[in-house]
Amino acid sequence: MEYRERYEEWISNPYFDETTREELKKIADDDNEIKERFYKDLEFGTAGLRGIIGAGTNRLNIYTVRKATQGLANYIVKSGGRDKGVAIAYDSRRMSPEFADEAALCLAANGIKAYVFDALRPTPELSYAVRKLGCIAGINITASHNPPEYNGYKVYWEDGAQITPPHDKGIMDEVKAVTDYSTVKTMELGAAKEAGLYQVIGQEIDDGYIAELKKQVIHQDAIDEAGDQIKIVYSPLHGTGNVPARRILKELGFKNVYVVKEQELPDGEFPTVSYPNPEAEEAFELGLKLAKEVDADLVLATDPDADRLGVLVKDKDGVYHTLTGNMSGCLLADYEIGQRKELKGLPEDGYLIKTIVTSNMADAIAKGYDAGLIEVLTGFKYIGQQILGFETTGKGSYLFGFEESYGCLIGTHARDKDAIVATMALCEAAAYYKTKGKTLWDAMVDMYEKYGYYKDDIQAITLKGIEGLNKIQEILETLRKNTPSEFGGYKVLKARDYQADMIKDLRTGEITATGLPASNVLYYDLEDDAWLCVRPSGTEPKVKFYYGIKGNSLEDADAKSKALGEKVLAMIDSML
Numbered sequence: 001m002e003y004r005e006r007y008e009e010w011i012s013n014p015y016f017d018e019t020t021r022e023e024l025k026k027i028a029d030d031d032n033e034i035k036e037r038f039y040k041d042l043e044f045g046t047a048g049l050r051g052i053i054g055a056g057t058n059r060l061n062i063y064t065v066r067k068a069t070q071g072l073a074n075y076i077v078k079s080g081g082r083d084k085g086v087a088i089a090y091d092s093r094r095m096s097p098e099f100a101d102e103a104a105l106c107l108a109a110n111g112i113k114a115y116v117f118d119a120l121r122p123t124p125e126l127s128y129a130v131r132k133l134g135c136i137a138g139i140n141i142t143a144s145h146n147p148p149e150y151n152g153y154k155v156y157w158e159d160g161a162q163i164t165p166p167h168d169k170g171i172m173d174e175v176k177a178v179t180d181y182s183t184v185k186t187m188e189l190g191a192a193k194e195a196g197l198y199q200v201i202g203q204e205i206d207d208g209y210i211a212e213l214k215k216q217v218i219h220q221d222a223i224d225e226a227g228d229q230i231k232i233v234y235s236p237l238h239g240t241g242n243v244p245a246r247r248i249l250k251e252l253g254f255k256n257v258y259v260v261k262e263q264e265l266p267d268g269e270f271p272t273v274s275y276p277n278p279e280a281e282e283a284f285e286l287g288l289k290l291a292k293e294v295d296a297d298l299v300l301a302t303d304p305d306a307d308r309l310g311v312l313v314k315d316k317d318g319v320y321h322t323l324t325g326n327m328s329g330c331l332l333a334d335y336e337i338g339q340r341k342e343l344k345g346l347p348e349d350g351y352l353i354k355t356i357v358t359s360n361m362a363d364a365i366a367k368g369y370d371a372g373l374i375e376v377l378t379g380f381k382y383i384g385q386q387i388l389g390f391e392t393t394g395k396g397s398y399l400f401g402f403e404e405s406y407g408c409l410i411g412t413h414a415r416d417k418d419a420i421v422a423t424m425a426l427c428e429a430a431a432y433y434k435t436k437g438k439t440l441w442d443a444m445v446d447m448y449e450k451y452g453y454y455k456d457d458i459q460a461i462t463l464k465g466i467e468g469l470n471k472i473q474e475i476l477e478t479l480r481k482n483t484p485s486e487f488g489g490y491k492v493l494k495a496r497d498y499q500a501d502m503i504k505d506l507r508t509g510e511i512t513a514t515g516l517p518a519s520n521v522l523y524y525d526l527e528d529d530a531w532l533c534v535r536p537s538g539t540e541p542k543v544k545f546y547y548g549i550k551g552n553s554l555e556d557a558d559a560k561s562k563a564l565g566e567k568v569l570a571m572i573d574s575m576l
Contacts, residue, residue: 003034003035003037003038003039004034004038006038006057007024007034007037007038007056010024010038010055010056010057011024011025013182015181015182016055016063016181020055020061020063023054023055024037024055024056035466036056036058036465036466037054037055037056037057037058037059038056038057038058039058039466040057040058041057041058041064041176042057042058042059042060042064044068044071044171044172044175044176045172046162046163046164046168046172046379047154047155047162047163047168047379047381048068048139048152048153048154048155048162048163049064049065049068049152049153050143050146050150050151050152050153051064051150051151051152052149052150053094053095053149053150053151060095060099060150060151060152060153062098062099062102063181063184065099065102065103065106065153066102066103066106066181066184066186067175067178067181067184068103068153068175069102069103069106069107069139069184070106070110070175070178070183070184070185071171071172071174071175071176071177071178072086072107072137072139072155072171072174072175073106073107073110073112073185074110074174074177074178075167075170075171075174076110076112076136076137077110077111077112078174079136079170081136081137081158082110082111082112082136084134084135084136084158085112085113085114085115085133085134085135085136086107086112086113086114086115086135086136086137086138086139087115087126087129087130087133087135087137087138087139087156087201088100088103088104088114088115088116088117088126088138088139088140088141089117089120089121089122089123089125089126089129089138089139089140089141090117090120090121090140090141090142091120091122091123091140091141091142091239091240091266091304091305092120092238092239092240092266092267092268092304093141093142093143093148093150093151093268093304094148094149094151094268094269095151096120096141096142096151096268097120097141099141099151099153100116100117100139100141101116101189102186103139103141103153104116104192104198105186105187105188105189105192105198106184106185106186107197108187108192108195108197108198109185109186109187109192110185111197112197113196113197113198113199114192114197114198114199115129115133115135115199115201116198116199116200116201117129117200117201117202117205118200118201118202119202120239120240120266121206121240122240122241122244122302122305122306122307122418122419122420123140123142123154123240123305123306123307123416123417123418124209124306124307124409124414124416124417124418124419124420124421125205125206125209125244125414125420126138126140126156127156127160127161127414127415127416127418128160128205128208128209128212128413128414129201129205129209130156130157130158130159130160131158131159131160131415132205132208133201133205134158135158136157136158137155137156137157137158138155138156138157138160139153139154139155139156140153140154140156140305141153141154142154142304142305143304144303144304144305144307144308145275145276145277145278145279145303145304145308146275147270147274147275148268148269148270148275155171156415156416159384159387159388159415160384160414160415160416161380161381161384161385161387161388161415161416162379162380162381162384162416163381164381164382164384164385165517206244209244209413210244210247210248210251212411212413213248213411213413213420213421213424214248214251214252215411215413216410216411216421216424216425217252217424217428218336218339218340218343218428218432219339219428219431219432220252220253222428222431222432222434222435223252223253223254223427223428223431224253225431225435226431226432226434226435227252227253227254227255227431228253228254228255228256229431229434230254230256230297230298230427230430230431230434231256231258231294231295231296231297232249232254232256232257232258232296232297232298232299232300232427232430233258233259233260233287233290233291233294233296233298233299233300234246234249234257234258234259234260234287234299234300234301234302234423235259235260235263235264235283235284235286235287235299235300235301235302236259236263236264236301236302236306237263237270237273237276237278237283237301237302237303237304238263238265238266238267238268238269238270238271238272238276238304239266239276239302239303239304239305239306240266240302240304240305240306241302241306241419241420241423242259242264242265242266244306244420245300245302245306245419245420245423245424246259248420248423248424249423249424249427252424252427252428254427254431256294258290258291258294258296260286260287260290262286263286263287263301270304272286276303276304277303278301278302278303278308278309278310278406279308279310279324279325279405279406281322283301283310284299284301284310284312284322287299287300287301287312288312288320291312291314291320295318296314297313297314297430297434297439297440298311298312298313298314298426298427298430298440299311299312299313299320300312300423300426300427302419302420302423303406303419306419306420307380307407307416307417307418307419308325308405308406308407308417308419309328309406309407309408309419309422309423309426310406311323311327311328311426313430313439313440313441313444314439314441315439315441315442316439316441316442321441321444323444324404324406324456324457325402325403325404325405325406325407326358326359326361326404326454326456326548327444328406328408328422328426329354329358329359329362329402329403329404329406329407329408330359330361330362330365330447330454331426331429331440331443331444331447332400332402332408332410332422332425332426332429333352333362333365333400333402333408334365334443334447335425335429335432335443336399336400336410336425337350337352337365337366337369337371337399337400338369339432340399341369346369346370346371346399347397349372349395349396349397350371350372350397350398350399351366351371351372351373351374351386351390351396351397351398351399352365352366352371352372352373352374352399352400352401353373353374353375353376353383353386353398353400353401354373354374354375354376354401354402354403355375355376355377355378355379355380355382355383355403355404356375356376356377356378356498356516356521356523356533357378357403357404357458357533357535357546358402358403358404358456359404359454359456359548360454360456360529360531360548360550361447361451361452361454362402364451364452364454365447365451368450368451371399372396374386376516377498377516377517377519377521378403378519378521378535379403380401380403380407380409380416380417381415381416383401383403383409383415384415384416386398386401387401387412387415388415398412403417404456404458404546406419407419407422408422409421410422410425426440429443445554448554452529452550453550453551453552453553453554453556453557454548454549454550454551454557455548455549455550455551455557455558455560455561456546456547456548456549456561457546457547457548457561457565458544458545458546458547459544459545459547459565459568459569459572460537460542460543460544460545461542461543461572461576462541462542463541463542463543464541465541468541469541471576472536472541472542472543473536474575475534475543475572475575476520476522476534476536476543478575479522479534480497480499480500480522483495483504483506484524485506486526487524487526487532487547487564487567487568487571488563488564488566488567488568489563489564489567490526490527490528490530490549490564491526491527492506492524492525492526493505493506493507493525493526493527494506494524494525495522495523495524495525496514496521496522496523496524496525497514497522498514498516498517498518498519498520498521498522498523499518499519499520499521501513501514501515501516501518502514519535520535520536521533521534521535522534522535528549528550529549529550530547530548530549530550530564531547531548532545532546532547532564532568533545533546533547534546545568545572547561547564547565547568548561549561549564
């Protein structure tokens with residue numbers, strides 16, 4: 001069916017409500033807008049759905065949410081998991097509660113019980129709830145850090161991690177098989193509750209989740225000693241982190257927590273930022289202003305679904321330093337693994353897990369503590385998959401896992417990034433280093449001195465629409481067919497093509513397997529411990545160029561990273 005036919009179907013079929021039809025009638029004279037909304041179905045990818053909110057097959061709305069849920073329900077039934085139920089959470093975005101209920105009522109109509117949170121909750125708590133309640137799956141309505149016009153639909157499996165093979169493909173196939181919206185099942189809320197197929201959850205799960213976080217505390221003694229000396233500025237960026245982050249810090253004994261009032265309450269319009277991303281400098285403008293007023297030791301911001309944490313730390317001269325996701329991840333990895341080793345030793349089969357685009361400093365930390373290192377594809381679900389493997393085989397112990405995109409997990413209570421436990425741990429580390437006469441920045445510099453001056457960065461190009469999608473694929477194919485001999489003056493030693501499951505040594509010509517699942521990603525091992533990776537974003541219309549170098553000092557690392565970044569940008573421009 002062509003996009004015009006789909007459009008006409010939506011404005012004429014009484015199955016679609018009047019509000020939807022009126023929205024579509026307003027674009028009757030805009031063929032390009034009609035095409036963008038109807039040229040394809042909103043793709044159900046390996047993590048679920050993410051798209052602009054609005055009417056149309058290529059938009060996120062109650063009908064595309066129902067369609068996705070019907071496909072998920074069909075897969076659950078075929079998997080024999082109908083009786084286990086599905087946990088559902090949502091964040092502060094536009095239409096999040098409505099989409100959560102649409103998903104729940106579709107599941108209920110298929111005879112699958114839905115456990116729905118009574119209000120917005122963070123992603124890691126949804127991951128925890130899936131396993132706590134013994135569910136077959138979980139759904140989280142969130143678009144993470146995307147702009148306000150977006151929302152999303154993440155699917156989790158019974159291990160608490162986002163879906164991985166074979167479940168991801170199985171669910172995708174079932175969603176694609178739903179071609180007629182009018183065949184999608186739903187039922188009234190009252191009927192679903194009466195049938196015991198819609199249950200509201202809340203406080204009990206909250207308490208269990210917080211209790212699990214407390215188990216991860218290493219130095220309560222340091223918190224007791226310095227918890228009233230550390231000053232913390234925190235912003236939930238209008239999202240879900242406000243209540244749980246403040247609760248855990250208060251219950252552990254941190255006395256001086258200052259919340260950015262302008263960003264405290266949930267608001268899907270995210271009025272104080274252009275988009276709620278803790279990686280962005282603008283996300284910290286208000287927090288930094290407050291930090292300077294109260295002389296805070298650290299400034300923390302969680303994204304709307306509270307799985308990612310941004311960090312600023314103050315040095316002894318009163319200067320605030322931004323920590324990238326690699327920096328904060330390494331700082332926490334070194335603290336968690338180092339302190340556990342010092343206090344009670346590490347298991348012989350302990351592993352630090354990182355993604356392929358995460359800093360090589362992680363490798364150095366693992367080696368420094370004589371721990372194993374596992375590298376996985378981009379996406380925290382692959383870290384969760386490793387934890388599941390440890391549990392099912394009895395071989396391997398999880399020490400710490402993180403990725404460069406500001407996400408980590410301490411403990412195994414959840415199987416996704418957890419910015420609440422990261423908030424707790426960073427504040428604990430600040431208290432611990434305070435008792436040693438150090439700041440978190442001192443600890444960071446100590447790490448550089450110990451492991452090397454690693455510097456990692458990313459350049460991303462946004463290419464929207466049909467043409468943009470084609471251009472992204474063209475860039476990947478050009479690099480795939482013509483392996484560069486160098487990037488920014490660094491010779492390419494090995495070229496990895498994860499889609500072809502191939503690593504080519506450019507010096508010897510030897511070809512080996514990557515050993516990881518197929519993914520449209522290219523990675524180049526460069527000389528001098530440098531690297532570069534190219535991959536299209538799985539959640540945004542972007543192609544990303546990740547890279548890292550190792551310098552001899554902070555200044556040297558900054559200069560080398562800047563030079564490589566400029567040459568990467570020039571290369572991108574030449575390909576557009």
